[in-house]
Structure formats: C-alpha cells, structure tokens
Amino acid sequence: MTEEKRVLAFDFGASSGRAVVGTFDGRTIHMEEVHRFANDPVMVRGTMYWDVLRLFHEIKQGMTKAHLSGPVASIGIDTWGVDFGLLDQRGNLLENPVHYRDRRTAGMVEEAFRHIPQEKLYGITGNQIMPINTLFQLLSLKEQRPELLAQAKTLLFMPDLLNYFLSGVCRAEYSIASTSQMLDARRRCWSKTVLDALDLPDSILPEIIPTGTCIGTLDAALCEELGLEPAEVIAVAGHDTQSAMAAVPTEQQEFLFLSCGTWSLLGTELAEPVINEASERANITNEGGYGGKASFLKNIIGLWLIQECRRQWMREGHEYSFGELEQLARAAEPFRSFIHPDAPEFVPSGNMPARIRDYCRRTGQPVPESVGAIVRCIDESLAMRYHQAAVELEECLDHTYPRLHMIGGGIQSRLLCQMTADACGKEVLAGPVEATVLGNIALQLLSVGAIESLREARRIIRDSESIQAYQPQEAERWQEEYQRWEAVTSC
Known part of the structure; x- marks a missing residue:
C-alpha cells in the first residue's frame, strides 16, 4: 500500500488567501481548507502596500491548524506576480512591498523606452509590456x-519573500x-543588458532555481514558537498562473487553457519561448514553468472588474x-453594451460601475x-476578449486548438463558461475550480517523490476532479457581435 502523503499549500490571491492540506493516497488528491483570510491592501500617505507581516501571521495560523491533524511533509507558497520586498544588509525587510496597482509606475514604461527600445526589451525578455512589471x-x-534602492542588498518576489x-x-x-521583465527568456537568467540599460543593480537579484526545488526546512525557531515538526519548504511555481498550469487536466501535449480569476490568462505550454514580430505585436508574454517549460500567455483583466463592482455596491x-x-x-x-476589459481606466481600484458607464457613454x-x-x-x-486573445495566439503559433481548458474560480459562473464557448467557437472543458491549489500540491508531491511526472500529476487531478463540458450554442451570433465589439473597443 502506498504511504499517504500530506502537504500544505498556501495560495495567495489579490484579495484573499488560504491554507489547504493536500493528502495523496496514491490514486487521488484530497483537499481540506484549514484556514482562509483576507488580503487587503493598505493605503498609507498615498502609497498602496501589501500587509506582508499580517500575511505571514496568517501563514503561521494556517501551519498551526494544519498540524492539528498531523505533520505535513512540505509547505509550498504561490502568489500573484511582479511584486517584491527589499532586504537590507542584515536581512531585514526595508518596508512593506508596494502593490502593483499603486500609481508609482505612471510614466515608467515611456521612461524605460528612452534607454532601451521596446522591440529590444521584448526581444530579450519575451514579456508582455505592462506598467505593473517589476x-x-x-x-x-x-x-x-534612490535612497531606498541604495539600502537594498536583496530583492525577493512575494512567494520568495514568504x-x-x-x-x-x-x-x-x-x-x-x-514575470519581472528582467529575465532573459531564452537563456533563463537575469538580463544584464536590460538592467544595465536602465542602470539598475543586478547584485540585488538572487540565484534563480528551478520550479519545484526544495530550498530548505522550516526555521528551527519558528518550529519551536509554533510547536511544529520540521517540514521541507518547496519553491513550487511561485506565480499562481504556473501552479494552475500544472493542474490543467489534459492528456494532450498541445492544449489551450484559460486560468480565470482576478486576472485571466489565456495560453498554452511550449518547450521553448516564442518571441517574434507577431508575438510582440500581440503583446503576448512568455513565462517559465515546471520542467523549464515556457508558457505562452496573454494577460487579460478578469474577474477584477466584477469584484471591484461588487465592492462598490457593498459600499x-x-x-x-x-x-x-x-x-x-x-x-x-x-x-447591449461592450467595454474593452484591458482599457487603462479599469486597472486602478475605485468606482468601477461609474467607469463602465463612462466608457459606454464615451463610445456612443x-x-x-x-x-x-x-x-x-x-x-x-470578457468572452469577446478571450476570443480575440485566442485568435492572436493561434496566429502566432500557426496552430488551431479545438477546445479550451478553463480553470479557476471563474468557472463557477456557468454563464461565463457558456459565453466563452460561444465567443471562441470552441468546446470549453471547465475544471478544476481549485486549479492553483491543486497545482501547488502536485508540485510538492513531485518534489518529495510521491508522484513521478507532471503527466502523471495531471492524470491524477483529472481523476480527482469533475470536469464540465460546454459546447458552442450561438457561435454564429457571437461572431456577428464580435465585429461590433471590435469596432467599439478600437475607438
């Protein structure tokens, strides 16, 4: 009989986090959420911060609750991308990490292009040009x-910091x-060319390690404080999209997926990055994943629009x-009315319903x-934008995908799933909802040797979860309306 393995996954989103114990019996993965908590940004004198010390307190709470039913073999953390903390010479945090929606990057893209041409920057990093990038x-x-940067000895991205x-x-x-726009996508190392062009220090960037590496064990003082047994700390796919990618329940090597949460990411998994004129024109990003794979992705604002509307209505x-x-x-x-989800006015927090009305009014x-x-x-x-992104991606790759794997919290909206099938003209296979956590757990199980390969992990997830199929029902009508959406959003 296979020995049961218990691992602890922490999944941090833009508004909440949770601790989930994953138990693997050799055939299926069972998940138990042991702790859930808010992740609210904090505005202080005009700057938006992440409350990282509170988040670490919640990690401690999650570890303590997980321990009540027995020790775990390992711990893995995934978060959103691009944000970071800075450590001083003593290893102390200089200040709370700043939120990617803070306005400090206004004008910085244009400033960067004064020192390095856009085509050269994209050609090296393969990253979608976004003002939020590290x-x-x-x-x-x-x-x-500059005085803060001068004090920094080490930069750590959010999952690496935790x-x-x-x-x-x-x-x-x-x-x-x-995710940083500082990595040479082909060579898989920090780009000295990019950093030197902007006169940024490469000495603060730590060694890059492969996804799924065990970086050490829980600190002895932390174990004593919380009464825990030592556990391995696994650097799972720290970017939540790549943890979710590991959980796509497919048998195919070539597949199209849509991770639908606060952000929507539509893309595929490749052996090597794709960086060419077509991908630059479409502003498609290349990210690293498990096994050194490249994820060819389009970042799209997702459920943030509905989340922010809901917050306004609550107010x-x-x-x-x-x-x-x-x-x-x-x-x-x-x-009746359309918006472009990625229009700049929809990026900051605030009164989203008013902005949507203003957009519709402005576009007649x-x-x-x-x-x-x-x-x-x-x-x-959103469904129209997903279709547009899928077309761009397929044109770049000269390959057509007959179906779309849709994963993440957004699939709880059956309406959005059906709209996506109709807009894209593809079969949508929806599930799992908890893709990011499942991927986090699976990558830990791979690291500790309980699962042999990513292909096996995806099979196990497919056997552990229910997948709902949606067939296009009004594809012709949606194609007609897509032309109108394009006309409206190109104004």
Whole structure:
C-alpha cells in the first residue's frame, strides 16, 4: 500500500488567501481548507502596500491548524506576480512591498523606452509590456526613491519573500522571476543588458532555481514558537498562473487553457519561448514553468472588474453574492453594451460601475444602469476578449486548438463558461475550480517523490476532479457581435 502523503499549500490571491492540506493516497488528491483570510491592501500617505507581516501571521495560523491533524511533509507558497520586498544588509525587510496597482509606475514604461527600445526589451525578455512589471517598479524606485534602492542588498518576489520568512533562504524561483521583465527568456537568467540599460543593480537579484526545488526546512525557531515538526519548504511555481498550469487536466501535449480569476490568462505550454514580430505585436508574454517549460500567455483583466463592482455596491449598502450577480446578468438584455476589459481606466481600484458607464457613454453605446446590465456587459466583453486573445495566439503559433481548458474560480459562473464557448467557437472543458491549489500540491508531491511526472500529476487531478463540458450554442451570433465589439473597443 502506498504511504499517504500530506502537504500544505498556501495560495495567495489579490484579495484573499488560504491554507489547504493536500493528502495523496496514491490514486487521488484530497483537499481540506484549514484556514482562509483576507488580503487587503493598505493605503498609507498615498502609497498602496501589501500587509506582508499580517500575511505571514496568517501563514503561521494556517501551519498551526494544519498540524492539528498531523505533520505535513512540505509547505509550498504561490502568489500573484511582479511584486517584491527589499532586504537590507542584515536581512531585514526595508518596508512593506508596494502593490502593483499603486500609481508609482505612471510614466515608467515611456521612461524605460528612452534607454532601451521596446522591440529590444521584448526581444530579450519575451514579456508582455505592462506598467505593473517589476522592471518598471524598480525604475520608479531609482527615479523617485534612490535612497531606498541604495539600502537594498536583496530583492525577493512575494512567494520568495514568504519562503525566506519560513526558511531563511533567499532564492528566486523560476516562474515568479519570469514575470519581472528582467529575465532573459531564452537563456533563463537575469538580463544584464536590460538592467544595465536602465542602470539598475543586478547584485540585488538572487540565484534563480528551478520550479519545484526544495530550498530548505522550516526555521528551527519558528518550529519551536509554533510547536511544529520540521517540514521541507518547496519553491513550487511561485506565480499562481504556473501552479494552475500544472493542474490543467489534459492528456494532450498541445492544449489551450484559460486560468480565470482576478486576472485571466489565456495560453498554452511550449518547450521553448516564442518571441517574434507577431508575438510582440500581440503583446503576448512568455513565462517559465515546471520542467523549464515556457508558457505562452496573454494577460487579460478578469474577474477584477466584477469584484471591484461588487465592492462598490457593498459600499452603497447592497450585498450581492456572486451567484446573485450571475442571475441578474442572465436576466439582462444581451449584446447591449461592450467595454474593452484591458482599457487603462479599469486597472486602478475605485468606482468601477461609474467607469463602465463612462466608457459606454464615451463610445456612443447605451449606458448600462442596472446591476445586471453592468455584469452582463463585463461577462460578454470578457468572452469577446478571450476570443480575440485566442485568435492572436493561434496566429502566432500557426496552430488551431479545438477546445479550451478553463480553470479557476471563474468557472463557477456557468454563464461565463457558456459565453466563452460561444465567443471562441470552441468546446470549453471547465475544471478544476481549485486549479492553483491543486497545482501547488502536485508540485510538492513531485518534489518529495510521491508522484513521478507532471503527466502523471495531471492524470491524477483529472481523476480527482469533475470536469464540465460546454459546447458552442450561438457561435454564429457571437461572431456577428464580435465585429461590433471590435469596432467599439478600437475607438
């Protein structure tokens, strides 16, 4: 009989986090959420920070609760990309990490292009040019707070920083490093060309390690404080998208997937990065994944739009569940108004319903007034954007995918899943919901030797989860409306 393995996965999203114990009996993975907590940014004198010490407190709570039912073999952490903390010469945190939605990077992309041409930057890094990327955050520090950068000895991305708090080891895991726009995508190392062009220090960047590396064990003082037994700290795919990628329940080597959460990421898994004129024109990113694979991805604003609308309605005294919002959207008139989900005005936090109305007013469309009309506008526009991204990606690769694996929290909206199938004209296979956590767990099990290969891990996940199929039902109507969406969003 196979010995049961228990591992502990921490999954941090942009608004919440959770601790999940994964138990593998040799055939299937069983998950138990032992702790859930809020992850709210904190505004202090005009700067938006992550409350990282509170997050580490929640990690301690999660470890303590997991230990109640027995020790775990390992711990793995995944988070969002691009953000980081800076350590001083003594290894102390200089200040709380700044949130990627903070406005400090305004104008930094244009400033960077004064020193390195856009085509050269993309040609080296293969990263989608986005103001939130680490490179532009560091450039803002050099321009606006050089004294802070001068004090820094080590930069650690968010999952690497939390791993450091657990183990005392400073490393940069491959997948999270690849979100930074500082990595040479082909050579898989920090790009001295990019860093020198912007006069940024390469000495603060730690050694890059492969995804799934054991970096050490829990710090002895931490074990004593919490009454825990030592466990391995595994650098799983620190970028949550790459943990989710590991959980795509497919038998195919060539597949198209959509990770649907606060951000939506649509792409595929390749042996090597694809960096050419077509991918640069489409602004498609290349990220690193498990086994040195490359993920060819399009970043799209996702459920952030609905989440931020919901927060605004709560401020106005209306407590809608996500299920209620879906029902209201289903009842609303179809194809009335569209937005471009990635328009700059939708990136910051704030009154999202008002911004959506302003966008529709500015583009000469009917203004969505009701809650259902706004949510339907978002859902339909996201589905259109997914179709556009899929077309761009398939053109870059000269390959057509007949189906789309849709994973993550967004698949709980059956309406959005069906819209995506109709807009893309593809069969949508929805599941698992908990793809990021399952991928985190699977990568730990690979690291400790309980699973032999990523292919086996995906088979186990497929056998452990329920997958829902959606067939295109109104593809012709959606193609007609897509032309109108393109016309509206290109204004």
